[in-house]
Amino acid sequence: MTKKLSCDQHLIAKSCGDYELLDSGDNEKLERFGEIVVARPETQALWQKQRPELWETAHATFSFHDKKGAWNMKKPVPESWQVSWNDAKFLARLTGFKHTGIFPEQAPNWEWLIDRMKDLGGRSSDEGPPRSNVLNLFGYTGIASVVAAQAGAFVTHVDASKQSLDWAHENARLSSIGEDKIRWILDDALAFVKREARRGAKYDGIILDPPAFGRGAKGEVWKIEEDFPVLLESLKEIFSDKPGSFFLVNGYAAGYAPRSFAQAVESIFGETGGECGELHIKESSSDRVIPAGIYVRFVR
Numbered sequence: 001m002t003k004k005l006s007c008d009q010h011l012i013a014k015s016c017g018d019y020e021l022l023d024s025g026d027n028e029k030l031e032r033f034g035e036i037v038v039a040r041p042e043t044q045a046l047w048q049k050q051r052p053e054l055w056e057t058a059h060a061t062f063s064f065h066d067k068k069g070a071w072n073m074k075k076p077v078p079e080s081w082q083v084s085w086n087d088a089k090f091l092a093r094l095t096g097f098k099h100t101g102i103f104p105e106q107a108p109n110w111e112w113l114i115d116r117m118k119d120l121g122g123r124s125s126d127e128g129p130p131r132s133n134v135l136n137l138f139g140y141t142g143i144a145s146v147v148a149a150q151a152g153a154f155v156t157h158v159d160a161s162k163q164s165l166d167w168a169h170e171n172a173r174l175s176s177i178g179e180d181k182i183r184w185i186l187d188d189a190l191a192f193v194k195r196e197a198r199r200g201a202k203y204d205g206i207i208l209d210p211p212a213f214g215r216g217a218k219g220e221v222w223k224i225e226e227d228f229p230v231l232l233e234s235l236k237e238i239f240s241d242k243p244g245s246f247f248l249v250n251g252y253a254a255g256y257a258p259r260s261f262a263q264a265v266e267s268i269f270g271e272t273g274g275e276c277g278e279l280h281i282k283e284s285s286s287d288r289v290i291p292a293g294i295y296v297r298f299v300r
Contacts, residue, residue, distance in 0.1 A: 142168025188216025274298025
């Protein structure tokens with residue numbers, strides 16, 4: 001008998017290796033990506049900074065003036081630089097939207113993906129043809145695609161932005177992912193999934209991180225309150241019945257509670273079991289965490 005999603009399972013990403021949350025507070029966060037330290041706005045950080053002396057080490061700070069954001073360079077920062085997580089390598093960049101192309105709160109989900117691929121009979125990416133098909137929608141810079149491919153999946157990576165798709169492709173090459181391991185699709189996520197449903201396609205794993213608002217490759221408008229339920233219905237049609245098949249949806253900037261996403265998923269897929277909750281990033285020198293999104297995930 002299946003159960004409802006358990007929605008009190010918060011995932012905590014800890015500082016490790018090339019990423020570190022050094023400090024936070026006063027509506028900001030101070031982070032290290034490899035050798036580059038950046039300070040960015042963080043509306044969740046309502047508390048006071050604990051290590052104010054560290055903020056002077058920042059290479060760049062992002063701030064808003066007249067509703068426009070920009071980076072203030074305090075030290076030289078390359079156009080892009082390499083950062084790694086386990087065997088995955090990817091490029092960080094300072095974008096005009098304050099992001100670096102890396103979302104470290106997803107690390108627990110990356111670990112979960114590796115375990116799911118093991119359950120599906122995955123193997124390292126250089127040991128023959130992949131045994132499982134994974135779909136990554138709204139794939140952005142593709143770290144989840146790289147992790148899944150390294151764990152043995154054939155990944156279909158979909159994004160409506162050519163710039164993001166090119167960035168993800170760069171990350172795959174940097175991680176030595178063969179061109180036959182990831183299919184790159186420049187398309188509107190909903191339009192693509194509807195076509196795949198008509199074709200009878202099936203995926204053993206589905207990953208998505210839908211924005212609150214966006215535009216497709218041909219100008220299609222995405223509004224999460226209208227299109228998310230429709231997308232879930234189409235995803236149900238292409239979701240494999242194979243035991244071990246997995247579903248993972250994240251919400252970075254959608255503004256919804258975990259239970260809202262969970263009940264949307266349950267309304268389409270039924271009572272699946274699984275879990276949902278918040279994504280947190282832990283400071284390296286304290287027990288404080290920054291809430292950084294929500295997730296829902298389950299396994300057949």
